[in-house]
Amino acid sequence: MYKSVILVLLLFPLLALSVRPDCGRGEIDCVGLCARFIDENSDGFCDIGGLSEKSKNEKSEVSMDESNSKPYRLILITALTLGLYALSALVKQFGVLTKTQHRRIWNILLLITFLMSGILGLVLVVQLNYQVLGDWYMSFLHLHVEFGIAMALISIIHALWHVSYYAKAFGIATSKKGKLRSTPFNARQSA
Numbered sequence: 321m322y323k324s325v326i327l328v329l330l331l332f333p334l335l336a337l338s339v340r341p342d343c344g345r346g347e348i349d350c351v352g353l354c355a356r357f358i359d360e361n362s363d364g365f366c367d368i369g370g371l372s373e374k375s376k377n378e379k380s381e382v383s384m385d386e387s388n389s390k391p392y393r394l395i396l397i398t399a400l401t402l403g404l405y406a407l408s409a410l411v412k413q414f415g416v417l418t419k420t421q422h423r424r425i426w427n428i429l430l431l432i433t434f435l436m437s438g439i440l441g442l443v444l445v446v447q448l449n450y451q452v453l454g455d456w457y458m459s460f461l462h463l464h465v466e467f468g469i470a471m472a473l474i475s476i477i478h479a480l481w482h483v484s485y486y487a488k489a490f491g492i493a494t495s496k497k498g499k500l501r502s503t504p505f506n507a508r509q510s511a
Contacts, residue, residue: 392465401473423481430478433471440464 405426412422440460447453447460479486 392462392469394469397466397469398473401470405477426474426477430471430474433467433474437464437467437471440467 408417408422408425411417412419417425440463443453443460444457444464447457453460
């Protein structure tokens with residue numbers, strides 16, 4: 321008896337994955353208006369919804385260049401962010417900006433990218449749950465991801481500024497002689 325129950329419990333998730341959902345919106349030629357968007361065949365249309373005859377004909381004429389395009393500008397955003405950081409660090413080295421001003425600028429940029437990514441994320445959650453924005457969904461998703469890329473890069477820079485703080489917090493700070501220094505974290509462990 322127990323073996324049958326265990327077998328059913330193990331096979332149930334596989335059964336649930338094999339059931340193909342219907343489009344709740346009844347969309348034809350859907351390009352991603354909801355969270356259920358699936359494009360396994362990379363034709364740009366949701367596989368759950370239907371395709372019109374015109375789209376089926378155009379689908380066969382899609383060139384390889386269009387199917388290989390990247391939806392997000394990862395390299396451009398990375399190059400711009402790191403380039404601007406290098407430029408601001410250079411300006412700081414020449415004494416035009418103080419270290420405090422330089423960090424304040426990047427902290428403000430971190431705040432702006434965090435707020436934009438977070439607010440757009442909340443808007444997307446409302447859209448996914450209540451479907452109130454219509455076709456604006458994909459443009460918000462695009463902006464959310466691109467602000468998120470910039471935020472992640474600036475966050476890495478920000479974390480690198482504070483490596484010594486994190487080392488002390490986790491008790492891995494060393495003195496000039498290479499011995500473990502007493503920090504609040506490792507002092508508690510040795511007591």
